[in-house]
Amino acid sequence: MSNPIIQVQNISKSYWRDSLEVPVLNGISIDVQEGEFLGLMGPSGSGKTTLLNLIAGIDRPSKGNVIVGGTDITKLSESNLAKWRSHNVGFVFQFYNLLPVLTAFENVELPLLLTSLSKSERKKHVNLVLDVVGLGDRVHYYPKQLSGGQEQRVAIARAIVTDPTLLVADEPTGDLDKRSAEEIMTLLERLNSEFKKTIVMVTHDPRAVEKAKVVHHLDKGELS
Amino acid sequence: MKVFKLIFKNALRHKLRTFLTIIGLAVAVLAFGVLRTVVDMWDEGVNAAAVDRLIVRQSVSFIFPLPYSYCAKIEKVHGVESVSFANWFQGVYIDKNNFFTRVAVDPETYFNVYSEFLISPEELETFKKERNSCIVGSGIAKQFGFKIGDVIPLEGDIYPGHWEFVVRGIYQGREKATDITQMVFHWTNVDERMRQEMPGRAGQVGWFIVKIKNPSQAAAISEEIDALFINSSDATKTETERAFTQNFISGLNSLLMAMNFVSFVIIGIIMLVLGNTMIMSARERTREYAVFKTLGFSAGHLVGLILGESLLIASLGAGLGVLLTYPIVAGIEAVLPKGIFPFFYITPTTLILAAGAALFIGLVASIFPIQRALRTKVVDGLRFAG
Numbered sequence: 001m002s003n004p005i006i007q008v009q010n011i012s013k014s015y016w017r018d019s020l021e022v023p024v025l026n027g028i029s030i031d032v033q034e035g036e037f038l039g040l041m042g043p044s045g046s047g048k049t050t051l052l053n054l055i056a057g058i059d060r061p062s063k064g065n066v067i068v069g070g071t072d073i074t075k076l077s078e079s080n081l082a083k084w085r086s087h088n089v090g091f092v093f094q095f096y097n098l099l100p101v102l103t104a105f106e107n108v109e110l111p112l113l114l115t116s117l118s119k120s121e122r123k124k125h126v127n128l129v130l131d132v133v134g135l136g137d138r139v140h141y142y143p144k145q146l147s148g149g150q151e152q153r154v155a156i157a158r159a160i161v162t163d164p165t166l167l168v169a170d171e172p173t174g175d176l177d178k179r180s181a182e183e184i185m186t187l188l189e190r191l192n193s194e195f196k197k198t199i200v201m202v203t204h205d206p207r208a209v210e211k212a213k214v215v216h217h218l219d220k221g222e223l224s
Numbered sequence: 225m226k227v228f229k230l231i232f233k234n235a236l237r238h239k240l241r242t243f244l245t246i247i248g249l250a251v252a253v254l255a256f257g258v259l260r261t262v263v264d265m266w267d268e269g270v271n272a273a274a275v276d277r278l279i280v281r282q283s284v285s286f287i288f289p290l291p292y293s294y295c296a297k298i299e300k301v302h303g304v305e306s307v308s309f310a311n312w313f314q315g316v317y318i319d320k321n322n323f324f325t326r327v328a329v330d331p332e333t334y335f336n337v338y339s340e341f342l343i344s345p346e347e348l349e350t351f352k353k354e355r356n357s358c359i360v361g362s363g364i365a366k367q368f369g370f371k372i373g374d375v376i377p378l379e380g381d382i383y384p385g386h387w388e389f390v391v392r393g394i395y396q397g398r399e400k401a402t403d404i405t406q407m408v409f410h411w412t413n414v415d416e417r418m419r420q421e422m423p424g425r426a427g428q429v430g431w432f433i434v435k436i437k438n439p440s441q442a443a444a445i446s447e448e449i450d451a452l453f454i455n456s457s458d459a460t461k462t463e464t465e466r467a468f469t470q471n472f473i474s475g476l477n478s479l480l481m482a483m484n485f486v487s488f489v490i491i492g493i494i495m496l497v498l499g500n501t502m503i504m505s506a507r508e509r510t511r512e513y514a515v516f517k518t519l520g521f522s523a524g525h526l527v528g529l530i531l532g533e534s535l536l537i538a539s540l541g542a543g544l545g546v547l548l549t550y551p552i553v554a555g556i557e558a559v560l561p562k563g564i565f566p567f568f569y570i571t572p573t574t575l576i577l578a579a580g581a582a583l584f585i586g587l588v589a590s591i592f593p594i595q596r597a598l599r600t601k602v603v604d605g606l607r608f609a610g
Contacts, residue, residue: 056518059601085520093606099515101236102230
């Protein structure tokens with residue numbers, strides 16, 4: 001077996017509510033291989049989103065290390081971590097989190113503004129990924145003019161436009177009807193199988209998790 | 225897609241709110257501009273006073289006259305170039321609201337000491353020759369339609385009776401700040417009539433205007449002039465024209481200070497209004513800022529977005545406010561009696577202050593939203609329900 005692209009090493013995470021320490025994750029260790037599609041399941045409050053956030057570098061563990069592509073991201077400064085995220089991680093959120101004042105094209109173009117690509121190169125990339133997610137004919141639509149499933153596809157296009165190493169998805173079907181959810185999961189599966197994207201996905205949805213190659217269950221901050 | 229486009233789109237996200245904020249800013253800048261213009265015009269009146277002119281007045285108050293005979297003695301003081309004199313005539317031109325400066329002067333010397341009053345030699349010569357003639361400033365000539373040859377009737381109050389003066393000249397101002405609202409006529413004409421009707425008031429002048437050769441000698445010359453009359457029944461007080469003007473308007477100082485204060489209070493209030501708008505906007509966009517951070521945008525990018533939006537709104541408000549200030553000030557100038565302000569215009573300083581204040585407002589209004597956006601952790605921002 002090849003070296004894992006993600007190594008979660010004995011991480012713990014606690015939050016503070018006033019003076020009360022609330023433990024969320026307790027000594028979790030996971031390895032994720034390159035090109036894997038990992039599903040994280042568990043009841044609410046089990047810590048799966050927290051684990052996803054730690055892997056994606058938008059939160060820091062109280063203890064332990066997270067190594068992604070050979071970089072220990074727990075050691076990076078805030079600005080370096082932001083830079084690292086822009087190059088290595090694509091995010092798909094439950095509620096899409098598109099900017100309502102921007103068109104589908106402009107939303108997808110957003111991460112490319114941090115690169116040195118020219119306007120024409122950006123346009124080429126954006127059109128390409130919008131075609132991949134099947135929205136080549138909706139480039140100038142605003143989020144409010146799109147259905148939930150289409151919005152999520154724009155969010156996926158935004159997540160993959162920089163060709164990141166890792167794709168993280170937090171309940172990507174949580175706000176969608178059954179049919180749209182099915183389409184999104186098919187799209188994610190295609191990104192994994194066809195474009196070899198490593199995907200870590202948190203979900204409650206048993207149908208969604210069927211697409212994952214590996215599934216971990218979390219309960220009360222521990223892998224079960 | 226450029227960052228400015230995003231700033232612009234964000235600013236227009238709540239069109240009504242942004243529109244009302246811009247209107248609020250514009251009204252504040254307009255009010256600031258008008259109030260500052262009023263204060264500036266008073267200051268300009270003082271600043272326009274020449275440095276090489278002294279005013280000699282009665283030591284108790286300038287409402288008391290001085291003997292005309294002082295003129296010859298003052299002329300002999302070392303450093304004095306020329307001396308003129310004037311009497312406040314007042315009177316009423318048709319209606320009491322038609323207020324402008326009306327003074328009886330020495331026609332031979334008055335325009336020498338006030339070299340900023342520009343008049344053609346021909347008109348001045350005619351004025352000197354005709355005892356019932358007068359010269360008017362171009363400001364009141366325009367306002368009241370006075371032309372050469374017109375007769376201006378005045379009903380006297382300080383100098384009772386009906387008076388008529390023929391316009392023989394119209395003077396222009398050399399500078400923008402020059403007073404072009406005076407009507408001047410022969411002191412001898414007034415004095416002669418006083419001699420006949422009220423002999424006790426003959427041979428008196430209101431004040432002397434002394435042009436000196438060297439402005440740095442002003443204090444010494446003033447002391448010397450006052451020393452000449454210190455033991456007489458009409459002791460004098462000699463001061464620079466600027467000090468004299470300041471004393472003349474000292475009663476309005478409190479009002480001017482209040483106007484000055486209010487102009488800055490307005491800026492403070494509108495700062496709160498824009499600050500509130502920006503805080504609301506930033507709060508609504510907490511999750512979006514978290515998304516920006518998640519995508520790898522730096523703190524600098526967020527500062528640019530929020531500050532840019534705040535400055536954009538402030539600039540639009542300031543621009544509109546400044547544009548509106550011009551016609552409003554012109555309108556005020558048109559309806560104000562000319563004598564109240566010898567001149568009324570927006571100074572470049574007022575424009576710079578208004579624009580600077582608006583940009584300062586934009587900057588300050590963005591501080592709290594920026595602080596909030598930067599302090600909020602990504603995970604907290606993404607959870608924000610708004």
